[in-house]
Amino acid sequence: MKTNPGGEIDPQDAVGRGETVKLLWQHLEQQSINMVSERRIGKSTTVKCMLDSQPNQRVLIVRDVEGISTPLEFVERVAQDIEAHLSKTKKYLTKSRQLLAHLSGTEVAGLLKFPPGVAREWKSILEKVTEDLIDQQGETRYIFAWDELPMMIDKISRKCGTTDAADLLDLLRHLRQTHPRLRMLYCGSIGLHHVQTKLKQAGHINDACNDMLTFELTPLTNSDAKHLACELIAGENINCLEPQAIAACIAKETDQIPFYIHHVIRSIKLNGQTLTNQLVSNTVQNALEQAQDPWHLQHYRERLPSYYNNDRLPIVLNILDNIATQESPVHYQSILKQIKSTMNPDASDFTSKVIHGDEEALRDLLNLLLKDHYLVKTSQPLGYQFKFSIIKRWWCIHRDLLQ
Numbered sequence: 001m002k003t004n005p006g007g008e009i010d011p012q013d014a015v016g017r018g019e020t021v022k023l024l025w026q027h028l029e030q031q032s033i034n035m036v037s038e039r040r041i042g043k044s045t046t047v048k049c050m051l052d053s054q055p056n057q058r059v060l061i062v063r064d065v066e067g068i069s070t071p072l073e074f075v076e077r078v079a080q081d082i083e084a085h086l087s088k089t090k091k092y093l094t095k096s097r098q099l100l101a102h103l104s105g106t107e108v109a110g111l112l113k114f115p116p117g118v119a120r121e122w123k124s125i126l127e128k129v130t131e132d133l134i135d136q137q138g139e140t141r142y143i144f145a146w147d148e149l150p151m152m153i154d155k156i157s158r159k160c161g162t163t164d165a166a167d168l169l170d171l172l173r174h175l176r177q178t179h180p181r182l183r184m185l186y187c188g189s190i191g192l193h194h195v196q197t198k199l200k201q202a203g204h205i206n207d208a209c210n211d212m213l214t215f216e217l218t219p220l221t222n223s224d225a226k227h228l229a230c231e232l233i234a235g236e237n238i239n240c241l242e243p244q245a246i247a248a249c250i251a252k253e254t255d256q257i258p259f260y261i262h263h264v265i266r267s268i269k270l271n272g273q274t275l276t277n278q279l280v281s282n283t284v285q286n287a288l289e290q291a292q293d294p295w296h297l298q299h300y301r302e303r304l305p306s307y308y309n310n311d312r313l314p315i316v317l318n319i320l321d322n323i324a325t326q327e328s329p330v331h332y333q334s335i336l337k338q339i340k341s342t343m344n345p346d347a348s349d350f351t352s353k354v355i356h357g358d359e360e361a362l363r364d365l366l367n368l369l370l371k372d373h374y375l376v377k378t379s380q381p382l383g384y385q386f387k388f389s390i391i392k393r394w395w396c397i398h399r400d401l402l403q
C-alpha cells in the first residue's frame with residue numbers, strides 16, 4: 001500500500017472501517033444518519049467503503065455537494081442521480097418530467113436538465129422527484145449520502161438567503177417523515193449546528209435534523225492504526241528493523257488518525273533514512289513546527305472567528321490556551337477562574353457577560369467546543385481536555401505556550 005495523505009484512496013486500501021460500515025448499514029435500516037467528525041478522520045473514505053458493501057436491495061447514491069450553492073442545483077443533482085440509477089432498470093422519473101414540462105412549457109428530453117425559469121419551484125420539484133422515486137423503487141431502497149452537506153447549506157444561505165437554506169433542511173426532514181422508507185446520510189466536517197445557529201439567529205427556529213441519528217466517526221482503533229502503519233511501511237519499502245514497534249509509535253504519535261499516519265510515512269520515505277522511533281518523533285515534531293504547515297493544522301485556528309465570531313473569540317482563545325498548558329483535564333470552575341483573573345471585561349461584550357456572572361453563556365460555549373471536536377469532557381477527574389493530543393501539541397507551539 002502506498003501513502004496518499006488526503007488523496008482519494010481505494011476502498012481496498014482503507015483500513016479498519018469494516019465494523020463501522022456494518023453498523024452504519026444497520027442503523028440505516030431504522031433511521032437516517034448525520035455523520036460527524038473532525039475533518040480528515042475518514043468520513044468520505046468510510047462512505048466509499050459503504051458503496052463497496054451495499055446490502056442486498058440497498059443502493060447508496062453518493063454525491064459530494066460542497067460546490068452547490070442554490071437549492072435548484074441541488075434538486076437537479078438529486079434528480080439526475082436518481083435517474084442514473086433508475087434507468088439501469090429502464091425506469092424514469094416520469095411524473096417529475098411531466099411537472100417540469102408543465103412548469104416550463106417544454107418537453108425535457110434526454111438528461112434530466114432543469115429548464116431556466118423553474119428555480120422558484122424547487123420545492124415542488126423535489127417533492128415530485130421523491131414521490132417518483134418511492135413509486136418506482138420497488139423492493140430496492142435508495143439511500144442518499146450527501147457529503148459536505150453543511151457546507152452546501154451555508155453556501156445556499158449566503159447566496160440565496162437564510163429562508164431558502166432553512167426551507168431546504170425543513171423540506172428534507174418533511175420528506176423523511178412523509179416517506180418512512182426514505183433514508184439520508186449527511187456527512188460534514190463543519191458542524192451542521194453552526195449553520196443551524198445562523199439560521200436560528202435569522203428567525204428560523206426548526207431543528208431540522210432531530211429525527212436523525214448523530215453518528216460520530218472516531219479515529220482508527222489502535223490495532224487498525226498499527227496495521228495501516230505496517231502496510232504503508234512495507235508498501236513504501238522503508239528500511240525498518242522493528243516494524244511492529246515502530247508502527248505502535250506512529251499510531252500513538254498520530255492519535256490513530258489515518259491522514260497523519262499517511263503523512264508521517266510519506267515524509268520518512270522522502271527522507272530515506274532507516275526508520276526508528278526517534279525518527280518518527282522528529283518527523284511529527286517537524287510537521288507541527290513547520291511554517292509551511294504540511295498537515296494543514298492552521299485550520300484549527302483560522303476557522304475560529306467564523307465559528308465563534310469576534311465577540312466570543314477572546315474567551316475561546318483563553319480557554320484553549322489554558323487547557324493546552326495543563327497535563328490533566330481542567331475543571332469548569334478553574335476555567336472560569338482563569339478567565340476572571342486574566343481577562344479584561346472590555347475584551348468583548350461576551351467576555352464582560354461571563355466575567356460578570358453569566359455562567360450559562362460560558363457553559364454553552366464549552367458545549368460548542370465539545371461539538372467542534374476541540375475538547376472532550378472527562379468524568380474522572382471531572383473536566384475538559386483537548387480531544388486530540390496532536391492538536392494540543394500544535395496549539396502550544398502555534399501559541400508559544402509552555403506545556
Ligand SMILES: Nc1ncnc2c1ncn2[C@@H]1O[C@H](COP(=O)(O)OP(=O)(O)O)[C@@H](O)[C@H]1O
Pocket residue numbers: 004005006007008009013014015016017037038039040041042043044045046189228258259260262
Ligand atoms: N480507513 C482508512 N484507511 C487508510 N487511510 C485512510 C482511511 N481513512 C482516511 N484515510 C486517509 O485520510 C485521508 C482523509 O480521509 P477522508 O476520508 O477524506 O476524511 P474526511 O472525509 O473525514 O475529511 C485520506 O485521503 C487517506 O489518506
Ligand SMILES: [Mg+2]
Pocket residue numbers: 043044045147
Ligand atoms: Mg470528506
